Amino acid sequence: MTEATDLAERAGDRDPRIGLRAVAALRRLLEQLEAVQVRSARNQGWSWQEIAAELGVSRQAVHKKHGRQ
Amino acid sequence: MFERFTKDARAVVEGAVGHAEQAGAGQVEESHVLLALLDREGTRGSFALAALGLTPPRRQTVVRALDEARRRGGLSRADADALSDLGIDLSAVVSRIEETHGEGALAPAAKSGGWGRRPFSRGAKALLSQSLRTAVAHRDRHIGDEHLLLALTARPGTPAEVLADHGVTYDSLAKVLYGDGEARAAG
Helix, strand or coil, X not given: CCHHHHHHHHHHHCCHHHHHHHHHHHHHHHHHHHHHHXXXXXXXXXXXXHHHHXXXXXXXXXXXXXXXX | CHXXXXXXXXXXXXXXXXXXXXXXXXXXXXXXXXXXXXXXXXXXXXXXXXXXXXXXXXXXXXXXXXHHHHHCCCCCHHHHHHHHHCCCCHHHHHHHHHHHHCCCCCCCCCCCCCCCCCCECHHXXXXXXXXXXXXXXXXXXXXXXHHHHHHHHHCCCHHHHHHHHXXXXXXXXXXXXXXXXXXXXXX
């Protein structure tokens, strides 16, 4: 790779859109992963309190978010 | 707004609700609207799809591509690219999760709402308003299923990506629906 294209590519990386897009994608992935793990824990008989403690959130928060599944 | 929907456009909206129910989805999503559009025959939307190569027998590949995206947790290919920039390989994540939790584990969970009317997701509502704007931009008095299709391709997300993979974009649709001159009309 020439120096010019290398520089151009690194300049492109500083485009805020790329970083923001990655954060949004990560958040979507996180939501799906959380749903999978919470469902799995519930199926294994975990209480909301136990799940909340592992996730580092309140019992009410986790129950409100996942309670209907 | 709904009074301006043609019979065909209403049928698509109804069909989208049906697809959401069938999938056990808690909300009607934009992908359900696309599935309903693919079901139609003899409408302006169906004509436009066929003109771009998506004749009814070929539409099954679009349905399969939507299924694939669902399996990735509803993340679009653009999302996958963004994650890959961070060093996260989405397909690897999907396989690891499926190994432990079974196939399709990352697909958005069906919130078993049971019976009753499903609400439209925020994206699906925005899609309906966008179809109105699209009709207005083309000086069409009614909102037909072709405007729903145009609106889908004008919005970011999986349905637009899947359609683009099959040669159906806002510009290509506008071309077959309105001719060259108006291909660039704002959506």
